[in-house]
Amino acid sequence: MSTPEDPDVILLVETGALLRSAVAEYLRGCGYHVVEAIDAGEAVQVLRHRTIDILVTDLDLRDASGFQLSAMAKELHPKITVVLTRSAERTAAAAQDLCEDGPLGHT
Numbered sequence: 001m002s003t004p005e006d007p008d009v010i011l012l013v014e015t016g017a018l019l020r021s022a023v024a025e026y027l028r029g030c031g032y033h034v035v036e037a038i039d040a041g042e043a044v045q046v047l048r049h050r051t052i053d054i055l056v057t058d059l060d061l062r063d064a065s066g067f068q069l070s071a072m073a074k075e076l077h078p079k080i081t082v083v084l085t086r087s088a089e090r091t092a093a094a095a096q097d098l099c100e101d102g103p104l105g106h107t
Helices: 017-029 040-049 066-076 088-101
Strands: 009-013 033-037 054-058 081-085
Touching: 009 017, 009 040, 009 066, 017 033, 017 088, 033 040, 040 054, 040 066, 054 066, 054 088, 066 081, 081 088
Parallel strands: 009 033, 009 054, 054 081
Antiparallel strands: none
């Protein structure tokens, strides 16, 4: 569980720049540290070099499926929480759920 001094780190993987930016800012407002990636290749580089607590990824990425990325993430971070989305609406709903359960709600 995170604390305000040590928030959970979310890796948000979304090819749509506007959606990714909006969701990232929303999650930051909820107290998370958010790292953004445009595709699976970028996400894997982040996963190899950082501790990630939560992966939020679209199923349809340019260079891999969300399922493939999730499997890679689990290999690198066995305790990672994975949230798969398929549309802007589901991504927004996932972000809302994370905020309701997130670090600022536990302080």
